[in-house]
Amino acid sequence: MVEAVNINVTKVAKSKITEVDFNHLPFGKYFTDHMLVATYANGDWQSVEIRPYEALSLQPSIVAIHYGQSIFEGIKAYRNESGEAYVFRPYDNFKRFNVSAERMCMPTVPEEIFIEGMKQLIELDKEWIPTEADHSLYIRPFMFATDEIIGVKPSENYLFIIILSPTGPYYSAPMKICVEETYTRAAPGGVGFAKNAGNYGASLLATQIAKQKGYDQILWTDAFEHKWLQEVGTMNVFFIINNTAVTPSLDEGTILAGVTRDTAITVLREMGLTVEERRISIDELVEAYHAGTLKEVFGTGTAATISLIEKLKYKEEILNFDLSKLTVAPELKHRLDDIRTGVVADSHGWMLHI
Ligand code: COI
Numbered sequence: 001m002v003e004a005v006n007i008n009v010t011k012v013a014k015s016k017i018t019e020v021d022f023n024h025l026p027f028g029k030y031f032t033d034h035m036l037v038a039t040y041a042n043g044d045w046q047s048v049e050i051r052p053y054e055a056l057s058l059q060p061s062i063v064a065i066h067y068g069q070s071i072f073e074g075i076k077a078y079r080n081e082s083g084e085a086y087v088f089r090p091y092d093n094f095k096r097f098n099v100s101a102e103r104m105c106m107p108t109v110p111e112e113i114f115i116e117g118m119k120q121l122i123e124l125d126k127e128w129i130p131t132e133a134d135h136s137l138y139i140r141p142f143m144f145a146t147d148e149i150i151g152v153k154p155s156e157n158y159l160f161i162i163i164l165s166p167t168g169p170y171y172s173a174p175m176k177i178c179v180e181e182t183y184t185r186a187a188p189g190g191v192g193f194a195k196n197a198g199n200y201g202a203s204l205l206a207t208q209i210a211k212q213k214g215y216d217q218i219l220w221t222d223a224f225e226h227k228w229l230q231e232v233g234t235m236n237v238f239f240i241i242n243n244t245a246v247t248p249s250l251d252e253g254t255i256l257a258g259v260t261r262d263t264a265i266t267v268l269r270e271m272g273l274t275v276e277e278r279r280i281s282i283d284e285l286v287e288a289y290h291a292g293t294l295k296e297v298f299g300t301g302t303a304a305t306i307s308l309i310e311k312l313k314y315k316e317e318i319l320n321f322d323l324s325k326l327t328v329a330p331e332l333k334h335r336l337d338d339i340r341t342g343v344v345a346d347s348h349g350w351m352l353h354i
Pocket residue numbers: 073074075200234235301302303304
């Protein structure tokens with residue numbers, strides 16, 4: 001449909017922004033005044049509207065609830081010192097969203113709805129973008145199946161929604177991670193590369209067990225040998241071995257093609273590191289640790305940004321990283337923050353002005 005989508009806007013009578021304590025913004029807890037809602041029916045996108053953020057009314061029979069036909073994205077908006085709003089690499093998330101949609105047998109969302117709708121929504125709720133360090137407006141586009149029938153088949157009706165959440169850091173302290181050897185996140189041919197809701201639901205038990213043992217997250221390994229490293233529960237992962245940054249490759253379709261991962265690869269190269277996207281095993285990592293060549297491990301993600309890792313557990317072995325000696329991850333984070341907040345010029349065209 002639509003070259004220029006017609007978005008019907010209904011504004012709130014009174015903003016609830018004064019009810020939110022911007023000095024205390026846990027990740028994803030508060031939502032702005034408005035949301036975008038688009039409906040898909042009869043083989044095309046029908047209405048697109050921006051309306052007050054509110055509860056949805058849905059039948060208990062909808063396909064998304066029973067069979068998990070549901071996908072999402074995470075994007076962030078920032079405000080620079082002059083108060084102008086920018087969104088970080090939304091076109092990359094838009095493309096990945098539609099990759100997920102195709103894998104889950106869902107319709108793709110046109111750019112006019114995803115990007116233009118998102119821009120109009122942010123414009124309306126711009127005041128909600130926090131300006132504190134490590135804070136942002138987290139943008140959550142998602143789509144789910146709304147056919148009211150419990151037969152297993154692709155739905156013919158969908159809702160595409162964008163909600164916005166002013167938010168602080170996802171992880172506020174350096175992380176302790178445990179290598180997962182029992183449960184599996186993804187195998188080739190599965191849905192590991194898609195950002196579908198079920199991937200996260202399926203990760204909860206393994207993560208809960210790790211948390212009970214004092215770890216924040218797990219590092220997934222492959223389904224067959226539990227030795228090839230994949231990604232951490234909420235983020236991609238990088239290993240600094242000598243002057244090389246190694247990150248698991250996307251080739252097997254078992255990990256998310258993270259937008260922050262891709263950004264990190266570019267910036268690490270600009271910092272003078274060699275970057276290798278390849279298979280890497282836990283044995284290679286432990287060996288490098290003992291040889292003194294494994295310098296740092298860190299995670300990358302939209303929510304997680306650049307997350308330092310201070311402890312990595314594998315079997316009885318604990319790899320410790322002295323936070324005072326880390327150089328690469330802090331420098332990478334610093335460079336990304338400067339681009340996102342407009343302190344340095346955006347030479348890559350990553351920031352979309354609102
Ligand atoms: C993100 O990084 O935006 C994510 O979607 C990860 C997570 C919060 C589930």
